Amino acid sequence: MEIKERILEIVQKRESDLPTLxxxxxxxxxxxxxxxxxxxxxxxxxxxxxxxxxxxxxxxxxxxxxxxxxxxxxxxxxxxxxxxxxxxxxxxxxxxxSVLDTSGLSLDMKALWIHGIGVATASKQLAKKTNPGITGKIFVPALLHDMGKVIFSVYFKREYNEVRQYALENRRPLYFSENILFKLDHAALSALLMTRWNFPASIILPCRFHHAPESAPIQYRHQALIINLADYLTQKAQMGHSGNPIPVTIKNAPKKIGINESAMIQIIESLKAKEPQIKEFFKITTAVR
Known part of the structure; x- marks a missing residue:
């Protein structure tokens, strides 16, 4: 069975060992x-x-x-x-x-969560500057946009290590490397997982298309564009770690969103300044109950 089929079976099979919410x-x-x-x-x-x-x-x-x-x-x-x-x-x-204490993962889950908080923070700032009407809706998909990486890391440890190695050696983005080796990337897997858990489209679709925002349904295109650029800016600010060897965004993303270079630099600096607050956010939300 090919890796993609195994992944799909885990996510789509009703009686799988995926965490039950x-x-x-x-x-x-x-x-x-x-x-x-x-x-x-x-x-x-x-x-x-x-x-x-x-x-x-x-x-x-x-x-x-x-x-x-x-x-x-x-x-x-x-x-x-x-x-x-x-x-x-x-x-x-x-x-x-459900995954923080899992050992031997190819990705650091704590660093990935800090990255997610950073992307959510940057996404809100971008939304306020370019489309205030979606400011309240962007935080959730931005925070959860990399959920597919969690499933890859937990259920396909060895294979995902190979993906990460390929990305590192070839200086390619992680989603590109996932598609080469798995024929499925973490954005698509996030959407499958969210669909299984009955998430609303307002969360699923911006996540699904955050690496291909111009393919998103028009209603969610701006949200997907924002998450794409926020992901890049968070990596440039070195906030947490997404597993990507290189920060990457789509061509002309700032122009398509409606933001200039100085505003992007301002957001990067703001993220760096907010590092203590973001780390406190992480500490509170991951504390053992």
Whole structure:
């Protein structure tokens, strides 16, 4: 059986050993898909998981969100962090917690999560400058855009080491090397995994096309472009590590998004300045409950 077929079997087979998301995460995904979900609804879902509640309240009080007044309820934490963002962070925490202690991985999961936080941070900055209407929606797909790499690393350790070696020796991006050796890249795998878990299209499609944004459905093209460029800027800022041997973005990405060179440099410097806050964000969200 070819590697691609084995990968697809793991993701698509109902009785596979992929991590099963807790009920609270299933409920959060349903909440993310329902436009009628209120802050009260979301607070009620999260409050059923005390560990998650405590982490999110602690995160809302962190220097990353710079609140003057103490946050002491999950409802207030939602208003501070943001409705969509808190869903993405909760999802990311649960998914990451299932693999953080796995040994022998070709990718450093902690460095990958810090990279994801960096990309989410940069994506919000890019959205504010170029398309403010999507600022609240971009954080979640940006944070989770590399989820496919987690599956490659955990379930195909030896083969993914070969992919990384190929990328390093040939100075090629990781997604390119994955397609050469696996005939499937981490963006496509992320979308398959998110589909299995019933994520909404607003999260799936920007992730699916973050390395080929111009192939994205028009409704999600700008989000995919933003994640593509934010990924590049986060690598240039050396924030975490995505496994890529070289930072790469599509041709003329800044122009297509509507941003200039000086603004990009400003975002890189902002990410570097935010490193302590991003590392605190990482520490809180990955702490053992």
């Amino acid at each position: 807790p009920d609270v995460v299933d409920n959060l995904i349903r909440a993310a898909s329902d436009e009628n979900t209120t802050t009260e609804d979301l607070a009620k879902i999260i409050s059923h998981d005390l560990g998650m509640t405590n982490k999110l309240i602690k995160l809302a009080n962190s220097v990353y969100y710079a609140q003057r007044n103490k946050v002491d309820t999950i409802k207030r934490a939602i208003s501070v962090i943001g409705f969509d963002e808190i869903i993405g962070i909760a999802l990311g925490m649960e998914i990451l917690s």
